[in-house]
Amino acid sequence: MEDLLREAGERALQAAHKKGIQAEVFLSQQRSMNLELRDGQVETLKKAEEMGLGLRLLNAGRLAFVYSADLSMEAIEQAVNDAVDISRYTPADGWNSFPAGPYLYSTMELYDENIPVSPLEEKIEMAQAAEEAARRSDKRVKFIEKSGYEEGEYNSLLMNSHGLYAWGKANYTLLYLSLVAREDDESQSGFSMMIKRKIKDLEAEAVGEEAAMRAVRGLKSRRIDSASLPCIIEPYVMARFLGLIAHLVSAEAVQKGKSLLAGKIGEKIASGVLSISDDATLGEGLGSFPFDGEGVPSRKTPVIRDGVLMTYLYDHYNACKAGVESTGHGRRASFRHLPAVGSSNFILEAGEESPEQMIATVDKGLYITEIMGLHTANPVSGDFSLGAAGLLIEKGALSYPVRGITIGGNLLDFLQNIDAVGNDQRSFGARFAPSVRLRSLSVAGN
DSSP states (O other), X not given: OHHHHHHHHXXXXXXXXXXXXXXXXXXXXXXXXXXXXXXXXXXXXXEEEXXXXXXXXXXXXXXXXXXXXXXXXXXXXXXXXXXXXXXXXXXXXXXXXXXXXXXOOOOOOOOOTHHHHSOHHHHHHHHHHHHHHHHHHOTTEEEEEEEEXXXXXXXXXXXXXXXXXXXXXXXXXXXXXXXXXXXXTEEEEEEEEEEESSGGGOOHHHHHHHHHHHHHTTTTOXXXXXXXXXXXXXXXXXXXXXXXXXXXXXXXXXXXXXXXXTTOTTSBOSOTTOOXXXXXXXXXXXXXXXXOTTSOBOOEEEEEETTEEOOOBOOHHHHHHHXXXXXXXXXXXXXXXXOEEOOSSEXXXXXXXXXXXXXXXXXXXXXXXXXXXGGGSOTTTOEEEEEEEEEEEETTEEEEEEEEEEEEEEHHHHHHTEEEEBSOOEEOSSEEEOOEEEEEEEEEOO
16 A cells, blocks of 8 residues: 555656645545444444545645545646646745655554454444443443444555655544433433554443443432532543643644633643643554654654643644744644644543542532533633533532533633542543542532
8 A cells, every 4th residue: 555655646746846846745545434233233334445645735835735536647647737726826925834854753553453354243243242231231221322333544645845755554443332221201321432443452341331321320310509619520521621722732723813822831821730741652542643744753742741831732834933843733634634733642641549539538519420512612711611410429429410500610720720630541532531620610500
């Protein structure tokens, strides 16, 4: 596959160079398989494969982008001609450039040879086993909405006019389950998902048991009175907050005035117990790869250290504008997309306390297990108001489930109110988060 993509890339660069124009070509081949079951029976099976190139040309500071799913000589030459035509109408920008190679890239074990060759029957059996484990774990599990298995692989090659050549491949596998538990007249849904680099690491029983637990623990829920309460945020919910933080440390968002963290490098923006890094070299992370979408080598980047904001995340363009080095965060969704600033594996580093120890310190508070509406948080002011659910904490122990509440506040206050970080860090694809404890959070109820 590397040879096929390299030949297409070389043809594209040669065609551009004949016109005296700098170029960058990103080529990829992707394959995916999605399997969905309902009550143990296969409902859908989808397989897809695509290959193509994304071409960026730089003509006197004017950037043009085209893509093609056809790698024939004729199609590549047409793509170059189209890009040249487009470049005549795009504005010149002195910050437009391509990274200069060559680079040395780390060897990363991101491809499991067993995923594509494992029998389909075994993958179906894993989804069935997750369903069976859920039903065994609690009799209140009444309905399996769906279970599923997914796998994907991608081969990527990037070349440019400055001697850059980068090649890598990776794959992943995923198992999930969605169900409903019922007691008397009340129903609650539960969901669990596990993403792994190696198929042998998928645990069907754990997926089933967690989905059942998430549904059952919400049964017989009540409302509570409005109050400011100590809160413990479970890892799944904290991983969603990490997604918001990752957006706010994007240099692109900062430079466009769309982040409340603009101008705060070196400032203490969070509690001293909080450290966050972005690490594209982590073997098990779904965001890992030897290089970013522009060919810059992957690395570990400390973002917040002991509460202090250390850096923003930069792609090549925004790094040039800021007069700094790219941190290797130019991400591409596919060959059809331009690179844009994005995180790889965004990690809240684990602390020392167990969730049980944190709960034991709370006389009355809330253990938050769900949030809704995080996309409505204001990235400039940091204000948020979110639907939430969880369990009441009374005298150091989990009590009854709570629903119909809203949590609100400001993200900086939220980060500064964290006074403990758990040792229960979990992976949610490209987000890694443990539980955290907040001294106080505004909860709106009755």
